[in-house]
Amino acid sequence: MNVMMLLEMASGAFPDRPAFTDGERGLTYTYGELFEAARLRAGSIQAQGASRMAKLDVSNLGTPLGLFASAWAGVPYVPLNYRLTNEEIAALLKRVTPAYLVTSSDRVAAFGALDDVHAVATDAFLDAQQNQIPIEDEWGMDPDEVAVLLFTSGTTGEPKAAVLRHKHLVSYILTSVEFASAPEADASLVCVPPYHIAGIAAIMSSVYSGRHVIQLPNFSAERWIELAQQHNVTTAFVVPTMLARIVETLEARGATDAGMPHLNSLAYGGGKMPLSVIEKAMTLFPDTDFSNAYGLTETSSTICVLGPDAHREAVASTTDAGRRRLVSVGQALPGVEIEIRDDDGNVLGAGERGEIYVRGEQVSGEYEGKGSVVDAQGWFPTRDAGSMDEEGYLFLEGRADDVIVRGGENLSPGEIEDVLLTHPAVADAAVFGVPDEQWGEAVAAAVVAKPGASIDRQALKDLVHDQLRSSRVPAHMEVWDELPYNETGKLLRRVVKASVIEGL
Amino acid sequence: MPTLKTGGRFKSAVCAGEIMVVAASGDDVELTCGGVAMVEAGADAPAGAEVHPDHAVGIAMGKRYITADETLEVLCVKAGDGSLAVNGDLLLQKDTKQLPKTD
Known part of the structure; x- marks a missing residue:
């Protein structure tokens, strides 16, 4: 079992179909060309005696080529975050030596000087006249071989390297994608970072379905709209902040319709989607199917989907419970099981909040040097907090570590944020716990006012009191100009919390 | 034939068909294609064998096939004219649930 097999099948079935197009440079690989390039580069990686292949660059044709060539060479593929500092990158590279590093030409000299790092410029890696060492061996079919190492962005401590084996990735694709199911005219616009699990998943599922990928290396709403129209894009995935920018840009142009009838499906995930953004997006893209995906690096991407019909x-529902589904991440994929548990490990019932546990063939739950955190029955603790309704729709409530424990009562920041966001003056809100002598922790909030609006702290406290309970009312409230997010749209609640605690 | 293990690849002795084992119980079973035992992907197939008419529906690329008790699941990686069977019982085609595109 090997992810190379997915490319072998695609290149066997439709060798002349376009597979990947670099949206900025305009270069394209067909499936047949990508397969042949992987054969040649796999030999180069092997000839260097590398134990890992690292890629430090924006999305380009070297991204899928790197993934498949390293799979063929039998070494893990390690995409690195090119936005880190040089010191941080060097520290990560030292953990994956001896390494074959493909990077932008301006970084070859600096990182190639590190011990046991063989650095190659992306242009040279893609040049068909260079690196011509066809690999002699077949790729390995051991399902337990490591396919990808992904450094997860921890907010504290050094990054952990999540281990994804061929069996996890192949299992995810086989259960969620029908081979060759994409019509020939289908094109997918991919703008997620190449070092994110969604970027890895996008490569594999597009290849297996036979879809043409258009890569957008540096996201901007203007460029996304331009490329989507230029290539008649049919499917795309965005994180919430990207969709918010696209909606803002279309609105600023006075558009009431995005003018993209070709866009059949638009999926989003990676963070909490504000209700106002998805509602506006559904109006601007009336012909588009929206899906919300929830997944983690450790689960080989998506484990839950809220589909277009849901x-x-x-949106059409007249009840609060019905409309609330719009902020759900949907139901578990086939082959994936989900449970909500309390702190003592007891499985909770519908509507009860706890930690989300997941089990399935695609779940790895393993970190290099730390081993597996999956329990004997195969369950992986996600550290995400949430609840499920009677029909198995999952609602996220932030990280389990973010739960506020006030006087022995567990409070969910997400629930309080949702209420604050319903106030017409509030553009954004972060809720978290701060140390409190009497209660252990007290509820604190940082809110952002909408342009032209001003925040009435007492009105917001009254709103939470009326909608929820007195224990949920923020004892501290600050007004911020904007809240910090990571690049996939996750609110950096800990950063806000640390700053507020410092000022207390 | 050798034990079927996850990730193992086998080819038909009577047609172009090839499969990869997705899940196996580890029990010794004989997997046939077109009614004739499959061979390891790199091995030579015995000459002269033909597709048995009762095992001639064929296999389609990208489709998964399972035994009725679901102890064996294979993926067709190359299409062929022969049908798959274990101990004489034809394998069933497993459907992939059509999901919304999410990546």
């Missing part, structure tokens, strides 16, 4: 039903 989106439409929620």
Whole structure:
């Protein structure tokens, strides 16, 4: 079992179909060309005696080529975050030596000087006249071989390297994608970072379905709209902040319709989607199917999906519970099981909040040097907090570590944020716990006012009191100009919390 | 034939068909294609064998096939004219649930 097999099948079935197009440079690989390039580069990686292949660059044709060539060479593929500092990158590279590093030409000299790092410029890696060492061996079919090492962005401590084996990735694709199911005219616009699990998943699922990928290396809403129209894009995935920018840009142009009838499906995930953004997006893209995906690096990407029909039903619903589905991440994929447990490990019932546990063939739950955190029955603790309704729709409530424990009562920041966000003056809100002598922790909030609006702290406290309970009312409230997010749209609640605690 | 292990690849002795084992119980079973035992992907197939008419529906690329008790699941990686069977019982085609595109 090897991810190379996915490319072998695609290149066997439709060798002349375009597979990947670099949206900025305009270069394209067909499936047949990508397969042949992987054969040649796999030999180069092997000839260097590398134990890992690292890629430090924006999305380009070297991204899928790197993934498949390293799979063929039998070494893990390690995409690195090119936005880190040089010191941080060097520290990560030292953990994966001897390494074959493909990077932008301006970084070859600096990182190639490190011990046991063989650095190659992306242009040279892609040049068909260079690196011509066809590999002699077949790729390995051991399902337990490591396919990808992904450094997860920890907010504290050094990054952990999540281990994804061929069996996890192949299992995810086989259960969620029908081979060759994409019509020939289908094109997918991929703008997620190449070092994110969604970027890895996008490569594999597009290849297996036979879809043409258009890569957008540096996201901007203007460029996304331009490329989507230029290539008649049919499917795309965005993180919430990207969709918010696209909606803002279209609105600023006075558009009431995005003018993209070709865009059949638009999926989003990676962070909490504000209700106002998804509602506006559904108006601007009336012909588009929306899906919300929830997944983690450790689960080989998506484990839950809120599909297009569920989106439409929620929008049309006349009840609060029905409309709330729109902020759900949907139901578990086939082959994936989900449970909500309390701190003592007891499985909770519908509507009860706890930690989300997941089990399935695609779940790895393993970190290099730290081993597996999956329990004997195969369950992986996600550290995400959430609840499930009677029909198995999952609602995220932030990280389990973010739960506020006030006087022995567990409070969910997400629930309080949702209420604050319903106030017409509030553009954004972060809720977290701060140390409190009497209660252990007290509820604190940082809110952002909408342009032209001003924040009435007492009105917001009254709103939480009326909608929820007195224990949920923020004892501290600060007004911020904007809240910090990571690049996939996750609110950096800990950063806000640390700053507020410092000022207390 | 050798024990079927996850990731193992086998080819038909009677057609172009090839499969990869997705899940196996580890029990010794004989997997046939077109009614004739499959061979390891790199091995030579015995000459002269033909597709048995009762095992001639064929296999399609990208489709998964399972035994009725679901102890064996294979993926067709190259299409062929022969049908798959274990101990004489034909394998069933497993459907992939059509999911919304998410990546």
